[in-house]
Amino acid sequence: MEVTLQHLTKKFPNRDRKKREDVTAVNDFSFEIPDGKLIGLLGPSGCGKSTTLNLISGLMKPTSGKIFFGKDDVTDLPPENRGIGLVFQNYALYPHLTVKQNILFPLQNLKGKDKLSKSEMLERAVQSAKLVQIDELMERRPGELSGGQQQRVAIARALVKMPKVLLLDEPLSNLDARLRLQTREEIRRIQKETKITTIFVTHDQEEAMSISDMIVVMKEGVVQQIGKPQEVYDNPANLFVARFLGTPPINVFEGQIRDGRLLIGKDVVLNTKNLSDRKVLTGIRPEGFLLEDNGPLCCEAGGVEVMGRDISIVSRNEASLNPAIRSIIGADSKIDPSKTEVRFSLVPRKVFLFDHETEERILF
Ligand code: ATP
Secondary structure, eight states, rough: EEEEEEEEEEEESSHHHHHHHHEEEEEEEEEEEEOOOOEEEEESTSHHHHHHHHHHHHSSOSEEEEEETTEETTSOOOGGGTTTTEEEEEEETTTOOOHHHHHHHHHHHGGGOOOOHHHHHHHHHHHHHHTTTOOOTTTTOOGGGGGGHHHHHHHHHHHTTTSSSSESSSTTTOOOHHHHHHHHHHHHHHHHHOOOEEEEESSOOOHHHHHSSSOOOOOOOOEEEOOHHHHHHHHBBHHHHHHHHHSOOOOOEEEEEETEEEETTTTTEOTTOOOEEEEEEEEEEEGEEEEOOOOOOOEEEEEEEEEEEEEEEEOOOOOTTSSSSEEEEEETTTOOTOOOOEEEEGGGGEEEETTTTTOBOOOO
16 A cells, blocks of 8 residues: 655644744655555654654644545544554553453454454454464463563554554664564564555664665654665765764764865865865765775774774764764774874765755765
8 A cells, every 4th residue: 555645744832832833743744655665764853753653643633734545535534444553662552451362452343344253353363463473472461471572462463454554653662672673673574474565663773774665864844865775875865864874873074175176174085076165064984984004084093993893993083073983994904003093095985075054965
């Protein structure tokens, strides 16, 4: 089922009496979510991710704009008539019911032509439980399950009605690091198997990048960029997006274009022939630095951090806006610990320039 958002806007009255202006939680969001894909809605706290999801689910009404499921305008439909499955951060399971009863619950309220017989309901519940691999835990109560298992029950409960659209709001936030990793892969597997159009809200860029077909990066209610995770990482539209994606984060420097060349401090680091002289912000991905004895960018050495397969060289430079510059090199690289400076050449496609005022990308 494709989901189309047309100029979707949601405003809330401002509770701060001194500020008359409404809070615009979602601002003119238009996007056609393709059928059968997993979309990651991504951005910092308060950027409007949950509000967008609540609008799609019908839990909230938009101030303006429309939502279509396929060709049907669902903007005014209540959530129960939209054919959606919802999963939240707190699993919201009924503690006094068993896993089986929790999963069956949504089916028991079906009416009219959707009504199922007892055996049909049970069959569906077992099918859903199998999909999330909890079919052996059917007689337990939520209190007897781990966090990861509880979240699987919540997912099974959302799937049992065979939703057309699955909406997940920070579903992994209550899980520890290992379970998060495992459960996100499970979600991806289930989504691929069921081919249900899925929208996944998270503030964790790595999580969104790793499982999404496409990501939507939001800031203050406004969509900043939409694309495949790797495309957005390799081609950020602005400094905000560049900074939001990637660990370690992108290194940002004050820079200057002079005579068709990019300067960081006094170092001439790249050719930028087609650009006129101006101040720029320069973003360099950690993997964009190459250790080189005579490299053009000179930084003060600040030690190394070993991260298993890779080494991160920590260094400083007066023009850097990050307190420490982190560059990643292979673990077999030779580093002379006695040196007080490190020199780098740069990988041009890992270097991005941004307008000093608007912070929009400048292509070169
Ligand atoms: P988080 O990751 O912290 O959940 P989010 O990106 O999901 O954040 P939203 O919950 O969608 O953000 O909130 C977006 C903005 O709308 C915030 O500024 C928030 O304070 C505001 N907001 C959300 N719900 C309401 C409400 N019911 N009344 C007033 N303002 C609201």
